[in-house]
Amino acid sequence: MTPYVLTVDAGVRDLRSADHLLHSLAAELALPEGTFGCTHLVRGERPRVALSLTLPSEPLLRTAQERLVAGGYEVSPGLPDAVGRAVLYPGVTALTGTLTIAEVLSLSAIDRVTVLGTPGRPAADACVLTGDHVRPQWLDGQLVLTAMPAVGGTLVPFEVPDPTPCCADH
Structure with missing residues (x-):
C-alpha cells in the first residue's frame, strides 16, 4: 500500500483535545479502518499538537483534504515528523x-x-x-x-x- 498522508493543523494545544479531534474527524469523514491518525508535537514560537492522517488511497486523500479545508482547517501534504503518536490505527x-x-x-x-x-x-x-x-x-x-x-x-x-x-x- 502506498500511503497518502496529510497534516492537519487545527491549533490544538493538548493531547486530549487532539485525540478527541482525531476521533471526531474520523467519524465526520467516515474514514476506513485502515486509516492511521497520529498526533505530533510542534515546538517553536507557537507550540501545538498537529494531526496526521495516513489514508489508503489517493481519492480518499483528496476527498478528506477538500472537506477539511472547507471546514476551515489548515491542511498540508505529508507528515510533520516521523515520530507520530498513534491514536487511530488498525486494530x-x-x-x-x-x-x-x-x-x-x-x-x-x-x-x-x-x-x-x-x-x-x-x-x-x-x-x-x-x-x-x-x-x-x-x-x-x-x-x-x-x-x-x-x-x-x-x-x-x-x-x-x-x-x-x-x-x-x-
Missing part, C-alpha cells in the same frame, strides 16, 4: 481489557512492545492491562507500544488516559 478498537503481548501484536498494527527499564523484548505471554487507552508511537518506521511494569508482573501502557499534572499537589 485499536480490539485493544481493550487485559491482553497478552502476542494478542496486542496479532490484533493490531503495533509492531513491537518495549518495557521501560528492561533490556530486550518482553515475553509474548506477558499480560498488558490496556486501560482501553493504547497509544503507540512511530519509531524507526515501526509502531511501538512502550509499557511499564505494574502490579503482579503485568504491564500497562506508559501513557495513561488521565495523567496527574506535575506538581498537582502544590
Whole structure:
C-alpha cells in the first residue's frame, strides 16, 4: 500500500483535545479502518499538537483534504515528523481489557512492545492491562507500544488516559 498522508493543523494545544479531534474527524469523514491518525508535537514560537492522517488511497486523500479545508482547517501534504503518536490505527478498537503481548501484536498494527527499564523484548505471554487507552508511537518506521511494569508482573501502557499534572499537589 502506498500511503497518502496529510497534516492537519487545527491549533490544538493538548493531547486530549487532539485525540478527541482525531476521533471526531474520523467519524465526520467516515474514514476506513485502515486509516492511521497520529498526533505530533510542534515546538517553536507557537507550540501545538498537529494531526496526521495516513489514508489508503489517493481519492480518499483528496476527498478528506477538500472537506477539511472547507471546514476551515489548515491542511498540508505529508507528515510533520516521523515520530507520530498513534491514536487511530488498525486494530485499536480490539485493544481493550487485559491482553497478552502476542494478542496486542496479532490484533493490531503495533509492531513491537518495549518495557521501560528492561533490556530486550518482553515475553509474548506477558499480560498488558490496556486501560482501553493504547497509544503507540512511530519509531524507526515501526509502531511501538512502550509499557511499564505494574502490579503482579503485568504491564500497562506508559501513557495513561488521565495523567496527574506535575506538581498537582502544590
